[in-house]
Amino acid sequence: MALKGLAGKILRVNLTSGSITKEPTPDDVFAGYIGARGVGAYLLLKELKAHTDPLGPDNKLIFLTGPVEGTLAPGANKITVTFRSPLTGTYSFSLCGGHLAPEVKFAGYDGIIIEGRADRPVYLWIDDDRVSLKDASHLWGKLTHATEDAIRAELKDDAIRVACIGPAGEKLSRFACIQSDYHREFGRGGAGAVMGAKNLKAIAVRGTGSVEVADPEALEALTEKVYGILAANLKARARRYYGTPEMVDGTNGLGYWGTRNFSTGYFEEGHNINAANMKEKIFVGSMSCYACPIACGKVSLIRSGPYAGTMIEGPEFESTGLLGANCGVSDLEALVKVVEICDIYGLDTMSAGAVASLAMECYEKGIITKEDTGGLELNFGNGEALVALMEKIARREGIGDLFAEGAKRAAEKLGVPELAMQVKGQEFATYEPRGCKGMGLGYAISPKGAHHMIAPTMGPETAGDGSKRFEYKGKAALVRETQFLMAVVDSLSLCSSMRFALGLKEQVELYRAVTGLSLDETGALSLGEKITNLERLFNLREGFDRKDDYLPSRMLKEKMPTGPSQGHLVELDPMLDEYYDLMGWDRQGRPTAAKLAELGLAELWQEVK
Ligand code: SF4
Numbered sequence: 140m141a142l143k144g145l146a147g148k149i150l151r152v153n154l155t156s157g158s159i160t161k162e163p164t165p166d167d168v169f170a171g172y173i174g175a176r177g178v179g180a181y182l183l184l185k186e187l188k189a190h191t192d193p194l195g196p197d198n199k200l201i202f203l204t205g206p207v208e209g210t211l212a213p214g215a216n217k218i219t220v221t222f223r224s225p226l227t228g229t230y231s232f233s234l235c236g237g238h239l240a241p242e243v244k245f246a247g248y249d250g251i252i253i254e255g256r257a258d259r260p261v262y263l264w265i266d267d268d269r270v271s272l273k274d275a276s277h278l279w280g281k282l283t284h285a286t287e288d289a290i291r292a293e294l295k296d297d298a299i300r301v302a303c304i305g306p307a308g309e310k311l312s313r314f315a316c317i318q319s320d321y322h323r324e325f326g327r328g329g330a331g332a333v334m335g336a337k338n339l340k341a342i343a344v345r346g347t348g349s350v351e352v353a354d355p356e357a358l359e360a361l362t363e364k365v366y367g368i369l370a371a372n373l374k375a376r377a378r379r380y381y382g383t384p385e386m387v388d389g390t391n392g393l394g395y396w397g398t399r400n401f402s403t404g405y406f407e408e409g410h411n412i413n414a415a416n417m418k419e420k421i422f423v424g425s426m427s428c429y430a431c432p433i434a435c436g437k438v439s440l441i442r443s444g445p446y447a448g449t450m451i452e453g454p455e456f457e458s459t460g461l462l463g464a465n466c467g468v469s470d471l472e473a474l475v476k477v478v479e480i481c482d483i484y485g486l487d488t489m490s491a492g493a494v495a496s497l498a499m500e501c502y503e504k505g506i507i508t509k510e511d512t513g514g515l516e517l518n519f520g521n522g523e524a525l526v527a528l529m530e531k532i533a534r535r536e537g538i539g540d541l542f543a544e545g546a547k548r549a550a551e552k553l554g555v556p557e558l559a560m561q562v563k564g565q566e567f568a569t570y571e572p573r574g575c576k577g578m579g580l581g582y583a584i585s586p587k588g589a590h591h592m593i594a595p596t597m598g599p600e601t602a603g604d605g606s607k608r609f610e611y612k613g614k615a616a617l618v619r620e621t622q623f624l625m626a627v628v629d630s631l632s633l634c635s636s637m638r639f640a641l642g643l644k645e646q647v648e649l650y651r652a653v654t655g656l657s658l659d660e661t662g663a664l665s666l667g668e669k670i671t672n673l674e675r676l677f678n679l680r681e682g683f684d685r686k687d688d689y690l691p692s693r694m695l696k697e698k699m700p701t702g703p704s705q706g707h708l709v710e711l712d713p714m715l716d717e718y719y720d721l722m723g724w725d726r727q728g729r730p731t732a733a734k735l736a737e738l739g740l741a742e743l744w745q746e747v748k
Contacts, residue, residue, distance in 0.1 A: 142166045143353040144206035144653040150248045150270060152263060154337050155196055155255030159270050164249045170656060173630035173663075174205030174249075176232055177670040179221030182252070183230060184677045184747055193225035193329075194311060194336040196256035202243070202342075205632025207653050209244035209350035210358060213365045214637035216240050216429040219629065223681075224328040224587065225336075226313040226490070226545050227564035230677035231328035231587040235302070236428040236634055237320035242300040245346025257338040262290065262303075265344045275340035280306060282483040283318040290343050303341035304331045305485030310535045311335050312543040314490035314566075318482060322426065322436065322452035326487040327565065328587055329545075353655030361648055368640035369432050375639040379425075381414035382437035383456035388413050390597075391464070393605045394703030395574025397567060398464045399519045400496035401560045401693060404571035405702025408469035412459050420471060426452050433636055439475050446476040446526075454478045454488075457591075460569025461492025466499055466525050473522025477529050484533035493566030494542045495528055497550060497559055506553050513537045557692050563588035563683065572694050574704030575600050575608040580618045580714045583688045584728075586674040592635060594621040609707060615717035623667030630670060669738045672722075672730050676744055685728040688715060 148161045165178075172178045179201050191197045200222050207215040218240035224231035243251065246265050253263075260275040278286050283305040290301050301319065308315035308331030315331030316324040325331075334340075352358050369375045377385040390396040391409040398406040410416065417439065426436035441449040454462070454474055458481075463474050481488045501507045502517035509516065513531070515524045531539030541549050546566045550559035560567045565588020572579025581594035591597075596617050600608040624643060628635060631646060641649070643660050650658055658666075678687075694709045719726055723734035735741040 142169060142206070143351055143655045144210065145169060146244050146247050146249050146348070146350070148248050150251045150265065152251065152253050152270075152272070153255045154253065154257040154261065154272070154339060157272060159272070169206065169249070171666075172670060172673075173627065173650070173666055175203045175217065175219040175630050175632040176221070176626060177630035177666065177673075178250075179203050179219055179232055180230065180670055180673045180677065183221045183223070184673060184680075184743070187223060189680045191223055193223045193228065193333060196337070197254070198223050198333055198336075200253040200330065200333055200337070201250065202253070203250035204240045204244055205630060207649060208632050209241040210352050210653055211362050211430060212358065212633070212649055212653065213362060213369070213641070214428070214431050214433075214634035215632060216431065217629070217632040217634060218243065219632065220317065220325050220330050222328070222330055222333050224565075225311070225332045226329040227588045228681060229563050229587055229683060230674050231330075233316075233325040233327050233330050234629065234632075235317070235319050235323050235325040237300075237323035238429045239300045239302055239319045239323075239344065240632060241429045242344045242346045244350055245348045246344055247346065247348055251342065253337065253339060256336065260338050260340050262341040262343060263339065264294065265342070265346075267345065267347055278340045279309060282306065283485050284321055284483055286341055287321060290341055294343060296345060299343050299345045301341055301343045303485075304334045305483060305533075307484045307486045307533050307543070308332055308335035310543070312486060312532070312535065313545045313548070314487045314494070315485050316487045318485050322482065323428070324487070326489060327590060329487075331485050352653045354652045357652035358649070361645065361652060365637070365640045365645065366432050372639045375433055375636070378435045378636060379433050381418060382435045382453075384414040384417055384437075384454070384459050386456045387459060389601070390460070390570065392703070393574065393601055393608065394699070394705070395571040395578075395608065396460055396464050397560070397569050397571045399467045400465060400500040400558065401567060401571060402500070403701045404574040404699055404704045406464035406467075406469075409464060411469035412463045412471055412474060416471065417454075421475060428634065431634065435636060441472050441475050444472055446472050449476050449479050451475055451479045451482060457569050458488040458492065461489050462495065462525070463492075465492050465496040465569065467519030468522045468525055469520070470522035473526055476526050480526065480529045480533055486529075486533055489568060490545060490566045491529060491532065493560060494532065494546050494549065495525055497546045498528060498538070498542055500558055501553055501555065506555055507538065511538050560691055560693070561589055562690065563687050565589050570597060571699070571704065572690060572709050573699045573707045576611055576709060576714065577608070577614040577617050579690055579694060579709040579711065580614055580718060581621070583690055583711060583715065584618065584718060586678055593625060594618040595625065595635070596621050609704075611710065611714060615714055615721055618718060619721050622671055623664050626667035626670040627663050630666070665738075669740065672734070672738055672740055675724075675728070675730060676740070676748075679729055680748055685715070685726065688728055
């Protein structure tokens, strides 16, 4: 008997043998790790042998939903894929919104585990309980939007949901993403390359079922309350009106917006790519994920000029930062065009921006020349060259082949590893650590490399007059607590924007209403801690420890040269020591035996290490 909220089955597809099996959802694992992210971390650690080649057939793509997906819970629409990253070699996971997660649930599955490698391109067709692998030779090479169109036409259903890769994933770009619903992505970590290496072009899903919840009245009452809070919440209203670019002015205004390959944290031309300018010049509509009252997705259209007719959902805040400010580009139309290229070829816009900014700094410093770039003048701020570079990266043409390997590998090959702004091989998000110390610690300890949503501390750090962001006191504790909270919200599979209205108390209420299981706030936080430690264990097994919890030397040794954070550095080691102590880890970042016993992970660790 499945837990309430769960569909009760997991689909396992072995592409090498072609076998498709349906397994009962492990209720005890879902009860012990909440769902999606937590369950994915557990399954990856259990099922993947140490040192598995990320691009070999033995790597897995573990797609999982959480217990609340497919119900009317606000923002319950994320689906997580967990895998060993070809970009970092670490444990990684990536979340995608849109409508795929509920569709998987409605088809009768809590998740899909993909393993092996097909001997020719295929796609997976899940039509409720009818599941098959179909030939995708005719789709190989197609752009993501064209792939979705072709699959919908072939299956004669415009309403099915599709997740697919583009040419970047097929060509194994290490930061290739998986695209879904045209505009939503499993972005970070290179899941698209893992899919490409498996010869899996797409997953198409049609589900006609529904999800049973334990206490529908309680769920309805809570949903109504959350809708009311969101309607009144100023931050939620700004996001509804402007999308995530509502954060541009605040981040740039405080001087912690990565600019020109993080050589500084303030972009003088930021007003050209802020939310107000986007709203006035390019926004033409809004899009929403399943069961979301915010609808942060803004549809943008370029009406004239060389990119006339380009239409995307976005650019959202991270793309604006990394492809805009971090490349010194304030040309809004070029920004929209480059986001479109990333979307249709299937590249993570965040890594794409970080890699392009590295290329620009290398060009300005004479490390690469016009000859290397095929004639592109890759100076910071050249939007036209950025568009052309991205086409090359997406197709692995010329210099694009080098940069498709990600910033760390490309910078090492060019002999300038210090110019890659990354942790463990994962390129920075848009927040500048010198101007926001907790974000620096969060990047450093993140299990998947420099990711901003492992411990997004920027809210409390910039509250009031914003000066708290320069303090070190209390940052380790803040990062730790935020990390546990995010492990809960990600495992429930809620959109992180719902935190405007859904605090931990409401999340726990939601979990109880849907599953019928008893859980309180303390219990939820300790599950968050357990998940965090599980992720750490995976990386320790792969050889990652304190030496990998670093920040690039620019953050530690070069004072911020301009803007409101001018003069600041990051003193990482004292924060790291304090963080490890609070976590119950030794000074190399290894959970102690006592901590593992306390969390009930000792036995599992003995079994898998
Ligand atoms: S806030 Fe945006 S990303 Fe989150 S569920 Fe709503 S539309 Fe999707």
